[in-house]
Amino acid sequence: MFEAISLMLWPLLACFVLVGIHVYLGLHVIARKVIFVDLALAQIAGLGAVFALFLGFSFEHDAWQIKLISVSFTLVGAIIFSLTRMHDETIPHEAIIGIIYAAALSMMLILSANLPHGSDEVSQMLSGSILWVRASEVVYTGCLYSVVGFIHWLFRKQFFALSSEFALNTQLSLHARLWDFLFYASFGVVVTSSVAIGGVLLVFGFLIIPSVIAVMISGNIRVRLLIAWACGLIASIIGVVLSYHFDLPSGPTIVVVLAGFLLIITLSRRLKTLL
Amino acid sequence: MRILVLAALIAGQLLAVEPAKKLKIVTTMQVLAAISQEIGGSLVELNSLSGAAEDPHFVKAKPSFKKWVSDADLFIQVGRSLELWVPQVISASANQKLISGERLIIASLNTKALEVPNNLSRTNGDIHPQGNPHLWLGPSSVLKMADNIKHALIKADPLHKSSYEKNFASFKQKLSVEMFGQDLVGVANNLDLLWRLHEGKKLKQYALEHKKSVGGWLKQAELIDYSFISYHSEFSYLADEFDLKIMGQIEEKSGVAPGLRYQNELTKKALANHVKHIVAASYYTGSSKLIDLVASKINGQRIFVTVDCLPAESYLAMMNRLLKALVDFRAVQPPKVK
Numbered sequence: 001m002f003e004a005i006s007l008m009l010w011p012l013l014a015c016f017v018l019v020g021i022h023v024y025l026g027l028h029v030i031a032r033k034v035i036f037v038d039l040a041l042a043q044i045a046g047l048g049a050v051f052a053l054f055l056g057f058s059f060e061h062d063a064w065q066i067k068l069i070s071v072s073f074t075l076v077g078a079i080i081f082s083l084t085r086m087h088d089e090t091i092p093h094e095a096i097i098g099i100i101y102a103a104a105l106s107m108m109l110i111l112s113a114n115l116p117h118g119s120d121e122v123s124q125m126l127s128g129s130i131l132w133v134r135a136s137e138v139v140y141t142g143c144l145y146s147v148v149g150f151i152h153w154l155f156r157k158q159f160f161a162l163s164s165e166f167a168l169n170t171q172l173s174l175h176a177r178l179w180d181f182l183f184y185a186s187f188g189v190v191v192t193s194s195v196a197i198g199g200v201l202l203v204f205g206f207l208i209i210p211s212v213i214a215v216m217i218s219g220n221i222r223v224r225l226l227i228a229w230a231c232g233l234i235a236s237i238i239g240v241v242l243s244y245h246f247d248l249p250s251g252p253t254i255v256v257v258l259a260g261f262l263l264i265i266t267l268s269r270r271l272k273t274l275l
Numbered sequence: 276m277r278i279l280v281l282a283a284l285i286a287g288q289l290l291a292v293e294p295a296k297k298l299k300i301v302t303t304m305q306v307l308a309a310i311s312q313e314i315g316g317s318l319v320e321l322n323s324l325s326g327a328a329e330d331p332h333f334v335k336a337k338p339s340f341k342k343w344v345s346d347a348d349l350f351i352q353v354g355r356s357l358e359l360w361v362p363q364v365i366s367a368s369a370n371q372k373l374i375s376g377e378r379l380i381i382a383s384l385n386t387k388a389l390e391v392p393n394n395l396s397r398t399n400g401d402i403h404p405q406g407n408p409h410l411w412l413g414p415s416s417v418l419k420m421a422d423n424i425k426h427a428l429i430k431a432d433p434l435h436k437s438s439y440e441k442n443f444a445s446f447k448q449k450l451s452v453e454m455f456g457q458d459l460v461g462v463a464n465n466l467d468l469l470w471r472l473h474e475g476k477k478l479k480q481y482a483l484e485h486k487k488s489v490g491g492w493l494k495q496a497e498l499i500d501y502s503f504i505s506y507h508s509e510f511s512y513l514a515d516e517f518d519l520k521i522m523g524q525i526e527e528k529s530g531v532a533p534g535l536r537y538q539n540e541l542t543k544k545a546l547a548n549h550v551k552h553i554v555a556a557s558y559y560t561g562s563s564k565l566i567d568l569v570a571s572k573i574n575g576q577r578i579f580v581t582v583d584c585l586p587a588e589s590y591l592a593m594m595n596r597l598l599k600a601l602v603d604f605r606a607v608q609p610p611k612v613k
Binding site: 003006007008112113115129130131132133134247248249250 | 340534
C-alpha cells in the first residue's frame with residue numbers, strides 16, 4: 001500500500017491538476033464545437049519547439065529558450081484561431097483547425113528532416129508520460145493553472161457569453177475577438193504544458209470525455225462542471241489503481257476508464273428511454 | 276532477561292536478513308544487465324528498462340519500471356546521449372542516490388568512440404556529440420564497460436570487492452577465449468597483450484610469429500565476406516573490431532528517415548558496388564516497408580537481428596548468435612533480376 005502511494009502519488013496529483021483545468025476548458029470547447037483545437041495548438045507548440053532546435057538550441061541545455069519559442073508559436077496560433085472564425089459557417093471552423101493542424105505537422109516534419117533528432121524523437125520529447133512526471137513539474141503546473149483558472153473565474157461572464165455566442169453564430173465584434181484571443185492564448189499555454197506532462201492522448205481524454213458526459217446529463221453549467229470534475233477525478237483514481245495493479249501504462253489506462261464511463265452512461269440512458 | 280531475549284531476537288533477525296540483501300541494479304538495456312550479471316553474480320539483482328526487441332532511445336511507462344528505479348542501489352546506462360530519457364526517469368523516481376549522481380553509472384566512460392562529429396554545430400545534425408553510442412557490439416568496448424561496472428559495484432558494495440574482482444577476471448578470460456580462440460589465449464598467457472595487439476591490428480602477425488592461428492569470433496567473422504547496408508548505426512563497433520564492410524546506412528542521419536535523393540544515391544552506390552545485403556536491428560521492423568523497398572531496388576535481401584541480449588542470454592551467447600546470423604546471411608541468395 002505504502003509503496004503504491006509513493007510510486008503513484010505524483011502521477012495522480014498531476015492528473016488532478018490536469019482534470020481541474022481541462023474539464024473546465026472542455027465545456028468551452030464543446031460549446032464552441034472546436035473539438036480538435038487542442039491537438040492543433042499542441043502541434044503548433046511542437047512546431048515551435050522544432051523551430052527552436054532548428055535554430056540550434058538543445059533539449060539538454062536550453063530548455064527555457066525552447067519553451068519560450070514554443071509558447072510564442074502557440075500565441076500566434078491563438079491569433080489565427082480568433083481571426084479565422086467566420087460568422088456564417090460556410091467554412092466550418094473545424095475545417096480551418098484541421099488545416100492548421102496538418103500544415104503545422106507538415107512544417108514540423110520538413111524542419112525535423114534536417115535535424116539530428118528525427119521527428120519521432122522530437123514528438124517523444126515534447127510528449128510526456130504521466131508516470132514519469134516530476135514533483136516539481138506538478139507543483140509548477142498547478143500554480144500556473146491556478147492563475148489561468150483564476151483569470152477565467154474572474155471573467156467567467158465574458159468567457160461563457162463568448163462561448164454561447166458561438167452556438168448562436170452571431171457576428172463577432174473586435175472586442176469579442178480580443179476575448180476570443182485571450183481564450184485561445186490561455187488554452188494554448190495550458191495545452192502545451194499539459195502535453196509535456198501527460199502526453200497528447202491523456203490531455204485530449206481529460207478535455208473532451210468528462211465534458212461530453214456532463215453535457216449529456218445536465219443543462220446547467222455549474223452542475224455540468226461538477227459532474228465533469230467528478231468523472232475526471234474518479235477516472236484518474238481508478239485508472240491509476242488499475243495501472244499500478246496490472247502494471248499498465250498509466251495514461252492510456254485512464255483514457256480507457258474515461259471511455260468506459262461514457263459507454264456505461266450512454267447505454268444506461270438508452271436503456272432508460274427504451275423502458 | 277527480557278532485554279537479552281529481545282537482543283537475541285534482533286540479532287537473529289539481522290543475521291537472517293543479511294545474506295538475502297542483494298545490490299539492486301537497474302540498467303537501461305538488457306546487454307548492460309547481462310554484463311553486470313557476469314560481474315555481480317549472485318550478489319546483485321538486475322532489472323532492465325528495455326527488452327531486447329525495444330529501441331533503447333525510448334522508454335515505456337510501466338509502474339513496475341518506476342518501482343525498480345525508486346528502489347535501485349545502482350543505475351547503469353550506456354551514456355553518449357543514447358538514453359535521453361534518463362534524467363526525467365530518475366528525477367521522477369525521487370531516488371536520492373541516483374539524483375545525486377553518486378550511483379548513476381555511465382558504462383561507456385573512457386571507451387573508444389567512433390563517429391565523433393568534427394563539427395559540433397547541432398544544426399548539421401549529430402544527435403550524439405560524444406560519438407556513436409552503440410558500442411556494445413565491440414568486445415573491446417565491452418571489456419572496458421565491464422571494468423567500469425566492476426568499479427561501480429566495488430564502490431557501492433566494498434565488502435564483496437574480492438568477489439567482483441574474481442568475477443570480472445573470469446568474464447575477461449571467457450571473453451578473450453571467445454574473441455581470440457583458446458590456442459592464442461594459451462600461447463600468449465597474457466590477456467591484456469592480446470587485446471592491445473587486437474586494437475593495433477597486429478594480432479595476425481603475432482599469431483603467425485607463434486605459429487598459431489586466430490580463432491574464436493575473429494575467425495568466424497572472416498566468413499562474413501560481404502559488405503552490407505545497415506539501417507541505423509548499431510553495427511559500427513562490430514565492423515570496426517571485426518573488419519566488416521558497411522557500405523552505407525539507410526537512415527540519412529541518425530534517427531532521420533532518408534529523403535528520395537539520398538535513397539537514390541544509396542541504391543546507385545550499392546548497385547555499382549554489387550552490395551546486396553541489408554542488416555537492421557529488430558526494433559526497426561516498423562520500417563520494414565522502407566527497408567524492403569531499398570532491398571528490392573538493389574536486388575538484395577535484408578535481415579533483422581536482435582542487437583541486445585534476449586532474456587537470460589549472456590553477452591557471449593548474444594555475440595555468438597549475432598555472428599552466426601551474419602555468417603548464415605552470406606548464403607542467402609538475392610532474388611533473380613527479372
